[in-house]
Amino acid sequence: MFSTNRLAGQHVRTKRMTTFRPKYITFDCHGTLINFQMAEAARDLYGDRLDEPAMLQFIKNFAAYRLDEIMGDWKPYADVVHNSLERTCKRNGVAFKDEDAQIVYERVPTWGPHADVPAGLAKVAKEIPLVILSNAMDAQIPSNVEKLGAPFHAVYTAQQANAYKPRFQAFEYMFDMLGCGPEDILHCSSSFRYDLMSAHDLGIKNKVWVNRGHEPANPYYGYVEIADISGLPGVVGL
Numbered sequence: 001m002f003s004t005n006r007l008a009g010q011h012v013r014t015k016r017m018t019t020f021r022p023k024y025i026t027f028d029c030h031g032t033l034i035n036f037q038m039a040e041a042a043r044d045l046y047g048d049r050l051d052e053p054a055m056l057q058f059i060k061n062f063a064a065y066r067l068d069e070i071m072g073d074w075k076p077y078a079d080v081v082h083n084s085l086e087r088t089c090k091r092n093g094v095a096f097k098d099e100d101a102q103i104v105y106e107r108v109p110t111w112g113p114h115a116d117v118p119a120g121l122a123k124v125a126k127e128i129p130l131v132i133l134s135n136a137m138d139a140q141i142p143s144n145v146e147k148l149g150a151p152f153h154a155v156y157t158a159q160q161a162n163a164y165k166p167r168f169q170a171f172e173y174m175f176d177m178l179g180c181g182p183e184d185i186l187h188c189s190s191s192f193r194y195d196l197m198s199a200h201d202l203g204i205k206n207k208v209w210v211n212r213g214h215e216p217a218n219p220y221y222g223y224v225e226i227a228d229i230s231g232l233p234g235v236v237g238l
Contacts, residue, residue: 019237020206023180024153025124028165028189029134032210033121033229034111034144038062041104046094054092062088067193070135070164077137077158081105108136109143114212120229121150127238129153131185133174135164135194154178166198188232190214196221208235 030036039059050058065084069075082101089096121130132155134141145155154177158164161173175181182203189195190212199207200221207223217225224235 019235020186021236022128022186022206023184024129024131024178025186025188025232025236026131026133026174027187028191028195029132029141029144030108030111030136031194031212031214032188032190033113033117033132033148035114037107037111038066038104041107042088045100045103046089049094050092058088058092058094061091070158071167074158074162074164077108077135077140078102078105080164109140111144112147113149114228116228116230118149120232121148123233123238124236125150125152128236131174131178132156133165133170134158135170165194168198168202171198171202171204186236192218192221196223208232 027033039062042059042062043055046058047055062084065087066080069080069084078101081104082098085101085104086096088094124130130150130152132141132145132152134144134155135158136144138157138159141155141157145152156170156174156177158170161170163169163173165171178184182199183205185204186206186208187195187199187204188208188210189199190210192209192215196207196209196218205222207221209217209223209225210229211217211225211227226232226235
């Protein structure tokens, strides 16, 4: 059963349960906390060659190929961007250049947080340790994390785990490093496909979906829904 509440001015869809105070709150970074701007990068590179319907299809394909590229063995994220962009260009009849992929890759560390993130994180960080599990490279993530404006207990990357989410290996690496289990954390993400489906299958019962509008709701996976990070403190009773 679910109830609807208003927490910190945000619409929150919650399970009827006692407030859970986890040992750690773990986060997806890009998309959930950082304003992930792959679509904007694609528009900057190819928008003058595609009309709007074609551009929307390009963006959709680019997202799908990025997911496909990370499902196997780990490889550098520069290769993920390169391969997925090249495949997208081929599918959409657009000329591809290696330097286009490099431009996109080099933008990632420049991206900053969604406007709601710093204040929401700062309030929670006073009481509960915060952890990031990101599909980024070690060299990319420090710049993004610095822009979040809150202290993090730990930041783990796909490079360290030798696996990208949604593969279980990435989450298992985080558990091993933290010395905890699925029952000890609250995992927070804006993505079902990258995070919350795997979290569900791994037995992480306490999950928060930040509804950034990039995926539809999927109640099967059992989560608290918040519109943005300003709603997070209320979820953990702060």
